[in-house]
Amino acid sequence: ALLEAVIAHFRPKRLAGCELLITAGPTFEPIDPVRGLTNRSSGKMGFALARAAAEAGARVTLVAGPVHLPTPAGVQRIDVQTAQDMLQAVLPRAQALGRQGVFIATAAVADWRPAALAPHKLKKDGKKVPPQLELSENEDILARVAALPAPPFCVGFAAESEQLEAHARDKLIRKKLPLVVGNLGPATFGRDDNSLLLVDAHHATPLPADGRSADKRLLACALIDEIARRRLDWLHTQA
Amino acid sequence: ALLEAVIAHFRPKRLAGCELLITAGPTFEPIDPVRGLTNRSSGKMGFALARAAAEAGARVTLVAGPVHLPTPAGVQRIDVQTAQDMLQAVLPRAQALGRQGVFIATAAVADWRPAALAPHKLKKDGKKVPPQLELSENEDILARVAALPAPPFCVGFAAESEQLEAHARDKLIRKKLPLVVGNLGPATFGRDDNSLLLVDAHHATPLPADGRSADKRLLACALIDEIARRRLDWLHTQA
Numbered sequence: 001a002l003l004e005a006v007i008a009h010f011r012p013k014r015l016a017g018c019e020l021l022i023t024a025g026p027t028f029e030p031i032d033p034v035r036g037l038t039n040r041s042s043g044k045m046g047f048a049l050a051r052a053a054a055e056a057g058a059r060v061t062l063v064a065g066p067v068h069l070p071t072p073a074g075v076q077r078i079d080v081q082t083a084q085d086m087l088q089a090v091l092p093r094a095q096a097l098g099r100q101g102v103f104i105a106t107a108a109v110a111d112w113r114p115a116a117l118a119p120h121k122l123k124k125d126g127k128k129v130p131p132q133l134e135l136s137e138n139e140d141i142l143a144r145v146a147a148l149p150a151p152p153f154c155v156g157f158a159a160e161s162e163q164l165e166a167h168a169r170d171k172l173i174r175k176k177l178p179l180v181v182g183n184l185g186p187a188t189f190g191r192d193d194n195s196l197l198l199v200d201a202h203h204a205t206p207l208p209a210d211g212r213s214a215d216k217r218l219l220a221c222a223l224i225d226e227i228a229r230r231r232l233d234w235l236h237t238q239a
Numbered sequence: 240a241l242l243e244a245v246i247a248h249f250r251p252k253r254l255a256g257c258e259l260l261i262t263a264g265p266t267f268e269p270i271d272p273v274r275g276l277t278n279r280s281s282g283k284m285g286f287a288l289a290r291a292a293a294e295a296g297a298r299v300t301l302v303a304g305p306v307h308l309p310t311p312a313g314v315q316r317i318d319v320q321t322a323q324d325m326l327q328a329v330l331p332r333a334q335a336l337g338r339q340g341v342f343i344a345t346a347a348v349a350d351w352r353p354a355a356l357a358p359h360k361l362k363k364d365g366k367k368v369p370p371q372l373e374l375s376e377n378e379d380i381l382a383r384v385a386a387l388p389a390p391p392f393c394v395g396f397a398a399e400s401e402q403l404e405a406h407a408r409d410k411l412i413r414k415k416l417p418l419v420v421g422n423l424g425p426a427t428f429g430r431d432d433n434s435l436l437l438v439d440a441h442h443a444t445p446l447p448a449d450g451r452s453a454d455k456r457l458l459a460c461a462l463i464d465e466i467a468r469r470r471l472d473w474l475h476t477q478a
Contacts, residue, residue: 031276034278036276037270037277040272040273068307120401124376132374134371135369135370136369162359
């Protein structure tokens with residue numbers, strides 16, 4: 001822990017004075033008091049980014065769904081359960097950040113929630129007729145933040161099981177983002193190493209540059225450096 | 240850890256030579272490569288019971304859904320994901336136990352699974368029309384075990400948000416069990432203390448006896464002692 005602190009101390013402070021908001025983990029959308037819809041997401045990448053950003057000098061707020069991970073040193077953590085909770089935690093804070101801030105959306109937010117929450121545990125009816133589960137669409141947190149009048153530098157994540165670059169670029173354009181980080185999801189969920197694809201308006205760049213996988217901790221530091229650099233370029237293009 | 244080992248060593252070996260099979264945790268029923276249906280269950284009670292049973296001299300096999308808990312010392316652990324996986328892990332082992340064995344079903348098994356598994360991540364269609372989620376009923380693992388020609392001593396768990404004794408007794412009769420342990424679920428999920436209601440054909444007895452809540456570890460030891468005692472009575476009533 002001491003060695004970690006020393007290493008952290010000597011990392012370049014590329015984000016000194018910058019405010020960062022990060023979402024991480026899955027959301028849990030209750031069906032009844034015991035059941036729910038959720039996503040596979042360990043939250044490890046988001047927590048590693050929060051830590052790397054704090055070490056790079058940023059003031060970091062981490063909005064986390066239900067995960068079993070310790071809060072990184074120096075990071076303010078807000079625990080939420082549903083996508084609606086997460087939106088309520090994120091939106092006013094993102095608004096307060098303004099263009100100088102950074103918003104990184106790593107959370108695997110549920111796209112849909114059960115249309116109604118049953119107040120008591122649903123019972124099998126004995127006739128083998130499963131209930132129909134009516135779904136409602138959740139609001140898109142990242143799109144809402146990116147559409148603010150003075151949005152922070154927004155970074156999306158795309159976890160895909162196929163056609164990574166195409167889906168990442170589609171998300172970039174549809175939500176009007178400067179950067180989307182692609183992640184060949186299911187193969188890497190919960191693992192400690194990973195490899196990413198950085199997709200912007202012009203390029204798709206693998207990280208690590210050789211396209212191989214790297215430890216999530218190292219990858220997080222490299223990605224925070226990339227975000228710090230791209231944020232400065234982006235700020236120059238803004239009014 | 241040394242003190243723990245010493246305490247464990249001196250616990251009475253009420254289950255010496257007995258084989259025990261325990262299920263614990265939630266199951267995860269995938270909808271597509273990233274989404275799924277699950278239950279709130281930390282697995283703590285099942286893991287505490289596995290540990291208490293091993294300390295009481297039993298040979299313990301623990302079939303666990305996705306949870307973040309260490310395997311208790313001396314316990315054989317089998318990790319599973321879905322209710323179907325859990326059934327396949329449990330059934331042959333329960334059959335091998337025979338009447339001398341004990342089966343404790345603490346897992347919060349999903350009653351329903353998505354009728355079809357989407358091979359790729361489902362996409363929002365842009366028209367705000369959520370997909371309909373068709374469900375299929377999962378087999379009832381505990382009922383299947385209790386219906387074996389020579390079943391082990393079967394203990395069910397009932398996690399309910401209301402009418403605890405009525406639901407527990409209904410489960411007792413419907414699945415033909417000698418014992419159901421009621422648990423006022425949602426208030427206690429993930430907590431380290433708990434209080435239980437032991438429901439058999441004749442009585443409903445709170446544990447702890449004063450009806451207050453106790454540490455899950457102590458409660459697990461008390462429940463294992465109760466199960467050991469009731470199992471002997473039950474064996475006398477069997478052919």
